[in-house]
Amino acid sequence: xxxSTDYSPLYRSFIGFDHLASLIDKxxxxxxxxxxxxxxxxxxxENQYRITMAVAxxxxxxxxxxxxxxxxxxxxxxQPPANSTQESEATTRHFLHQGIAERNFERKFQLGEHVKVxxxxxxxxxxxxxxxxxxxxxxxxxKIAINGKSLLNGNS
Numbered sequence: 001x002x003x004s005t006d007y008s009p010l011y012r013s014f015i016g017f018d019h020l021a022s023l024i025d026k027x028x029x030x031x032x033x034x035x036x037x038x039x040x041x042x043x044x045x046e047n048q049y050r051i052t053m054a055v056a057x058x059x060x061x062x063x064x065x066x067x068x069x070x071x072x073x074x075x076x077x078x079q080p081p082a083n084s085t086q087e088s089e090a091t092t093r094h095f096l097h098q099g100i101a102e103r104n105f106e107r108k109f110q111l112g113e114h115v116k117v118x119x120x121x122x123x124x125x126x127x128x129x130x131x132x133x134x135x136x137x138x139x140x141x142x143k144i145a146i147n148g149k150s151l152l153n154g155n156s
Contacts (some may be wrong), residue, residue, distance in 0.1 A: 036101060036103070036105055037053050037054050037055055037076070037101075037105055037107065038053070038054050039051055039052060039053040039054070039107065040052045044130075047132055047133040047134070047135070048130070048131070048132050048133075049115070049130070049131040049132070049133075050128055050129065050130050050131070051072075051109065051128070051129040051131065052126050052127070052128050052129075053074065053107065053126065053127045053129075054125065054126060055076060055122070055125065055126065055127045056100050056125040057078070057100055057101075057102045057125075058076050058078065058127075060122055061079070062076055062077055062078055062079060063075070063076050063077075063122075063127060064076075064077070065117070065120055065129065067111075067116070067117045070110060070111045070112070070113065070115075071108060071109065071110055071111060072108070072109040072111055072117060072129070072131075073106065073107075073108050073109075074105075074106070074107045074108075074109075074127070074129070075104075075105070075106045075107075076104060076105045076106075077104050078102050078103070078104055111131070112133065114133050114134050114135055114136065114139075115131050115132070115133045116131065116132055116133075116134060117129060117130070117131055118130050118131065118132045
């Protein structure tokens, strides 16, 4: 028996954000959802965010970050050593237990409108991607003064 949750009330609450409700609905569907590599999403300030991914064993050269449309794609491709066959045979590692995954990955994030990637850096086996939401002046709220006269009819 499958445990299903009804997300239809979200469609009524998220006016203009139905794509968000459909993403939540899609994420709740059973299927192939990889949890590798693990990640955090932090709110640093009102319009600043950070995605932190655990990418132990990967170098900066092994990771590609691409921002396209309202999406962010992070791809990790582990390169085999560039040694000759004689050297690789001599340095072959034999694991008794291998808990650090060294497999390739691709992680996609859906970004909100006006969210831009402003930078990325690696530190202590963690990849940090900084994001910022830049709301255009035309879309920011503004205070409207109430005057007793109409400016459209030439009354000033």
